[in-house]
Amino acid sequence: MTKISLEMGSGGRLMRDFIASRIVPRFKNPILGELHDAAHLPWGIALTTDSYTVDPLFFPGGNIGTLCINGTVNDLVVSGARPAYLSLALIIEEGFELEELEKILESIKKTARATSVEIVTGDTKVVPQGQGGEIYINTAGVGRLLGRPQPAKIRPGDKILVTGQVGEHGLAILLSRNKFPLKAGVKSDCAPLLFLLPFWREGVLWMRDITRGGLATVLAELAQTISLPLLVEEAKIPYSTRLQGTVEILGIDPLYLACEGRALLVVPARKADEILKKLRSHPEGKKAAIIGEVEDKIGRPGEALLETLTGGLRLLEPLTSELLPRIC
Amino acid sequence: MSPPATIHLPFSNWRTKETADRLLKAIEAETRNLPTPLKLMEVCGTHTMTLHRSGLKPRLRQVGIDMISGPGCPVCITPDYYHEAIIDLLVGRGDILVCTFGDMTRVPTRKGSLQTVVPAPGSRLKIVYSPEEAVAEAHNQPEKQVIFFGAGFETTIPGITFTVKKAAEEKLKNYCLLTAFWLIPPALKAIIEGGELAINGFIYPGHVSAIIGEKPYALVAETYHLPGAIAGFEPADILLGILSVVKQIRSGQPLVANEYRRVVKPEGNVEAQAIMERYLIKTAADWRGLGPIPDSGLKLRPEYSSFDAVRRFSLKLGSGSSARKTACRCGEVLKGLIAPTDCPLFGRQCRPDSPQGPCMVSYEGACLIEYKFSGVKSYD
Structure with missing residues (x-):
């Protein structure tokens, strides 16, 4: 029985093979097949999503909050789109300090303002202690296409x-x-x-x-x-x-x-x-x-x-x- | 204390094209009058790494030097069964914390690698930079059995062994070592005496030499009349070592040259030697690829056996007990007998992301490095 190992999420070749063999073929369509940083949708917009599990949550120069906005914004930019609207989903582990959460949310607010994106929808889940790593964040973003990688x-x-x-x-x-x-x-x-x-x-x-x-x-x-x-x-x-x-x-x-x-x-x-x-x-x-x-x-x-x-x-x-x- | 605004990089001028060109020219002036290519073995994996990172191998070929990677990586030569014993503990018990160096976690075995196995709930793997981190873990988590899985040559052996001293002082009952300790001079001797070998000289490891000094290599020059030089790890250091060796070849006077005098004293590091002497005794050791070599390993002395993971967990480490039967020819690669590309698995079943043998595992492994280089062949 094969189990998922950490290496399958490491960004290396193992992960790419895993995605290419087990995920993409199941949902096969021309847009997904391009595997850009963001998908170019038919209506002149780009869509992207990313999950943030960074350890540690706070590091010199930023935290998971700055990361989850900038990362998604950047995926849109390099795909040729001006970022406009983002979703924000939080998965929080029971027992996580409210003060830390506040700090992260403030960073999200500041970074969103600085990048002129608006958070327009979201979700919050709390999982029992031991079932998550303090906090995980997912953001998805859409933007209008200005260019196209060629x-x-x-x-x-x-x-x-x-x-x-x-x-x-x-x-x-x-x-x-x-x-x-x-x-x-x-x-x-x-x-x-x-x-x-x-x-x-x-x-x-x-x-x-x-x-x-x-x-x-x-x-x-x-x-x-x-x-x-x-x-x-x-x-x-x-x-x-x-x-x-x-x-x-x-x-x-x-x-x-x-x-x-x-x-x-x-x-x-x-x-x-x-x-x-x-x-x-x-x-x-x-x-x-x-x-x-x-x-x-x-x-x-x-x-x-x-x-x-x-x-x-x-x-x-x-x-x-x-x-x-x-x-x- | 805050760091300085800019950090002076002491060796940056050692890495310039001008320096490399001058040294390569000097090497060529010697090799011009010799039958080439000359085959030199860099014993140490970190030298292999420098050669790879600096892309110097193709340039050395142009001046008549073929570099052959020796057994110089502790990760490569530690047999599978060490890893398998540790994996059994990790997945079988719920109170284990295994600490080890990063490279060790990628070694593939029949039971997977330390990185791909899923530990039992309560057990965990931790990659450390310093063995002392493992002692700290044992101190902070008295409910866990902390094992430091330490593979190393003379370079790292004293540092790893030092943790036993610390653990003994702190009276830690939950700390132990799985030692995979290997000694370079007996392995060199075994390689030279092993018959088939086409090596014209050696680049001796700089860090190992910093511990053991110059003397242990005297045998190579005196008995076997093979030249050699101790070298440091900057590209220019290695080129200096090679220059010394080709000069020795030309003059017909083999030596143990020390081209790393800023670090290596003739007598080595006496304090580190004393730690090894006090806590460890020599033992026969089973080198992956080379087989058993007498007196080429070290293990904890009987009076410190309470810190020995083999004893504490009744581990069965047996030569050949779990040898993987594949067409892998890492053994011959390690002896410099064949090039990685001569192995039928190379680049096919055996790739960096699906390594079959030790030489494809470590960043310092000859096969991994050859794999990365192979694409550049069209250039030289």
């Missing part, structure tokens, strides 16, 4: 951009979850990506928020989607020095650390500099950078390659399972 139009020479320093959220969570006696000063990058919406009209071909699995996973999946090789230069990837120092100590590969307020963009080569300049003019995009391009000379179709600092070449694989500390 992976089929991506050509060799097109540039790959990231909108800011990567990996901070994943590291902040890892540090607070494990209560490392390490004062790294790393904060989650949890933030809305609304400032990216106008770029759908600037010729951006593809966007994806860099969440679970980190930059490497997004790149690997992009390469597979477009069946062209990608080449990214390690030296051009923006990291904070705090993060660089901390991942050295912990032996963690920052390419696989999640973000919650960063995106990867693919833009036509001739527009890349202009788009980068505009991104950098936003406070949220100050550290944006062109990190690589779509290739046709190096590598094989579907491969994401990294030119390392030392001039070597490394194949980037999607995250296969939960990030684990190495043994020594």
Whole structure:
């Protein structure tokens, strides 16, 4: 008898196989088949949903409340939609402190206001003690479509951009979850990506928020989607020095650390500099950078390659399972 | 204390293309006059990791160096039956807390891996960074039996063993160790004496050497006339080690060179050695892939056996008792006899998400690393 293991929800390949083999075929339809961050519905709107089970609930730079709004907002943005209305469902464990709940709800209110979305429906359930992890939150969101990802139009020479320093959220969570006696000063990058919406009209071909699995996973999946090789230069990837120092100590590969307020963009080569300049003019995009391009000379179709600092070449694989500390 | 606003990264200039280019050029100047490719074994998994992360392997091939990954990963060489014994406890009893290092939880066995099995209600698995976290758990949860499942080489053995000292001082009755302790020098000797081997020199592990010092490798240079260098873990460190080895090959004077002097003292870490001496004794050990090697393992001395999980839970750890019968050829990969791609399972049944053998399990495993590299072959 097979039981569901934690790994099936880890964002790795095991989870993707699980979804592709057991879930999607059952509900087969053309919209679901696209497996975008959000579904494009026939009436010019996008719909998405996400559940939030983050541990710990409060972490440097945010909490489950900021996350459950920004995460759903960002899924809509990178799918080409302006977020408008959200639902909010709470599953609370018996015995959870009211004060904590109030804090989370206040964060939800503030974040919703800051992202100009309205929470228009919701649900609350309380489960007996021991049957839930303090609080789980689900949000669903709809938005009006302004653009559409066009992976089929991506050509060799097109540039790959990231909108800011990567990996901070994943590291902040890892540090607070494990209560490392390490004062790294790393904060989650949890933030809305609304400032990216106008770029759908600037010729951006593809966007994806860099969440679970980190930059490497997004790149690997992009390469597979477009069946062209990608080449990214390690030296051009923006990291904070705090993060660089901390991942050295912990032996963690920052390419696989999640973000919650960063995106990867693919833009036509001739527009890349202009788009980068505009991104950098936003406070949220100050550290944006062109990190690589779509290739046709190096590598094989579907491969994401990294030119390392030392001039070597490394194949980037999607995250296969939960990030684990190495043994020594 | 708040952290400084910016952190100076001490080794950032060690990772530049310029540094790598200079060292590769110097290596090529030596190998130009030698029959190539030269096969060097990096004994340590963390070296394998650096080579992988920096993408240096294809560049080394261009200058006549083939790097072969040795047995250098404790996760890889710990036999399945250790994991299976722990899994039995986790699913069979409701009062167990197993603490271990992250990589250990992915090892596939006939009973699943620590990560995929569902523990009995009341029992749990916890991934720790430091063995001392396990002692703290035992202290805070007296109703639980806390087992630290510790696999390691000389690098981690003293740290893990230190927890026995702490637990004894705190008089903790609910803490014990499942030790899977392996010693590098006897394994090197077994590899060299094992007949078939096509290795021209060794890159010795930096962290292991920090504990044991330079002396244990003297045998390799003196008796077997094989060159070697202790190296650190920056890409430039490894290249320096390789440069030293190729120079030794050219001069025909094998040595134990120390290219990691900023960390490794000739005598090693005497304090750590004392801890090992006080709490542990040598024993024959069964290395996955290499088989039993005399005096290549350590176990708790009889006077500390109350902290030994094998005794406390009457665990049956038997060689071959549960050996998986597959076509997996990790054993030969570990000896440098075949490349991962020579294994019939490689890339087919055996992939990072469905590993069949130890070398596909660890981030440091030769097969996992080869798998990630294989796509780049078209480039060199």
